[in-house]
Amino acid sequence: MKKISSIFFNAWILFSGLLALLSASFIFIYILKNGFKAMTWEFILSNPAGIPLGSEGGILPAIIGSLLLMLISCVFASILAISTAVYIVFYCKSKRMESLAHVVIQCMAGVPSIILGLFGYTFMVANLKMGRSLISAGLTLGIMIFPFIQVRVEKTFREFSSSMLLSSYALGTTKLYTLLRLVLPQSIRDIVSAVTLAGGFAMGAAAPIILTGAVIFAPIPKSLSSPVMALPFHLYILTGEGISIEKSYGTALVLILLLFIINLVSISLTFWRKEATK
Amino acid sequence: MNVLQLKSFYAYYGEKKIINDMDMKIEKNKITAIIGPSGCGKSTFLLSLNRMLEESGGRAAGNILFNGKDIYSMPKEEIRKRIGIVFQKPAPFPFSIYKNLTYAPVYYGIRDKSRLREIAIDKLKISGLYDEVKDELGMSALKLSGGQQQRLCIARALTVEPEVLLLDEPCSALDVKNTANIEKMLRNLAGDYTIVIVTHNLYQAKRISDYTAFMLDGELIEYDETARMFSSPQNRRTREYIEGIYG
Structure with a gap:
């Protein structure tokens, strides 16, 4: 049996x-x-063309747009997420405050991405008059990936050896010095990989950017307040409007390859660090 | 001369009282050993002396005077700089040996490379580790053996030039040879530093210490010169403890 x-x-x-x-x-x-x-060089390196727009030409502005969106959301979200994790793990003395923070973060993680898009639209685009722009869309994506990064970074900090922390405090160093010189350098691999994964997640998301900044056609953004093209939204338009099936597969392939490359870079970065600290 | 003095000192974890009304004076530039059964509050006592108690969630009441000044009215960082501690389990930082030793000096503002190197080599020599690692200062400290790691931790505690060195059963995980190394080092240090060592090993207390304190259930039972304490303990419970282990 x-x-x-x-x-x-x-x-x-x-x-x-x-x-x-x-x-x-x-x-x-x-x-x-x-x-x-x-997949031709022309497809990767030129603007969309043809009538309807996108049936010919390429997707360069969408590639650049997606990379910029990823960059903005990652920078914004990781600053917030790392600070939150540092606060919760190292500074927060009250259990109640800690569980409140956890509840809020879990709720944020549970909000559907289209609702986040709606929030970004009403709050940033309309109320703050930031317009449908790279910055509005980037920040909205940042809100989406914040809980994703925060949970992972907090876990990394929690697993940090307490005897090492105590040894550092015992030398009379402050929490800040211990964090900057001991905890962060040791956690950077995990933080980089969490941020990269989250960046991939942000890059592939269409819902939060539909209302906040993604457009059918825009040149490569000149400033943070320009509207932007993005791969997932472009893919949605090409397929949804039946513009070009061949080009949508091409766009999908570029998106997947980009994510693949980003993850590869992240893995080799962290691997290199591991070798260096051996 | 006393460097540390406890006046009706209490320590708690939550509601639990760990140290009960302790009065004690610790002599400057001598080795004081704290002995007693497990759970008697020896380690808590040690953690109280440089305010590491509060980092592990403990709470103190009463006074501890360091050179006549109450340590709870001084910044905790300053206390810890002047009263160093080495824990039972060695916890070297996951850096090179060299960087372990410059971690704290850099914090205290020393930037000059040759000065940092001087400190590192000097402390390694004191802890008797220099000859074993002199060609491998860039090697990860995690690759050292347990005994070497513990000596590195002692060297690291000395890099901030403390006046008092606290040791919490530093040899409990080490073999005879490493223990002998550390004991020899402590004897050499005793002229310049006040040393307080918690130990399970009565032979060790007898071998290296000038004074011995016996603790039981959070109270100081007997405190005397080591020779007198081991030859003619005044308190019945001290005698029973010493004889019980011998027997």
Whole structure:
């Protein structure tokens, strides 16, 4: 009996693993196969053209736009998230305050992204008169990924060796020095990988930027207050309006490849740091 | 001369009283050993002396005077700089040996490279580690053996030039040879530093200390010169403890 259940269990694990692996590779290969035809240097390096717009030409402004959105949201969200985690783990003395902060962060994580978009629209675009712009969309994405980064960074700080912390305090150093010289340098790998993952998440999101800054066509943004093109929104328009199936697969492929490269860079960065501290 | 003096001192974790009405004077530039069974408050006592108690959630009441000044009216950072502590389990920072030793001096504003190097090498020599690691100062401190790590932690505690060094069972995880190394080092340090060492090992207390204090259930039972304490303890409970371990 025991043997049968163990065989069943092993088969189940194998099946689940294969399912995950196969569906991921299927999506990638399917998009690669269909998008490959659209992938030319011209597609990557020129503006959209044709009537309707996007049926010819390329997606350069969308690539740059998505990268800029990712950058802004990551900078904004990681500053907030790291500070929040530092406060909760190292400075907050009241248990009640700590659980309140956790509840708020969990609620933020649970807000549907389209609602965040609506919030960004009413608060930033309309009330603060920031307009539909790179900065409004970037900040909205930042709000979306803030809980994602915060939870991971807090976990990293919590797992930091308390005997090392005590040793540092015992030398008479302040909390701030201990944080800057001991905790952050040791946690930077985990923080970078959390931020990169979150950046990928932000780059792929369409809902929060539809109302706050993404447009069907805009040149490469000249300032933070310019509207912006973004890959997921462009993909949505190309497919939704039936403009060009070939170009949508091309756009999807570029998006996936970008995410792939970002993750690769993050892994090699953290790997390099690990080697350096050995 | 007394460097530290406790006056009706109490320590608590939450509602639990760990140290009960302790009065004690600690002699300058001598080694004082604290002995007693597990859970008698030895470690809490040690943590109280440089205000590390509050970092682990404890609370103190009463006075501890350091050179006549109440430590709870001084900034805790200053107290910890002048009264260093080495914990039971060595916790070197995950940096190179060299960087472990310059971590605190850099905090106190020393930037000159040659001065930093001088401090690092000097403290390594004091802790008897220099000959073993002199060619590998850039090596990660985590690669050292347990005994070497503990000596590095002692060297690190000395880099801020404390006046008092507290040690919480520094040899409990070490073998005989490493223990002998550390004991020899402590004897050499005793002329320049006041040392308070918590130990489980009565032989160790007898070998290295000038004064010995016996604690039981958070109270100071007996405190005397080590030789007298071990040859003719005045208190029945002290005698029982010493004999019990011997027997």
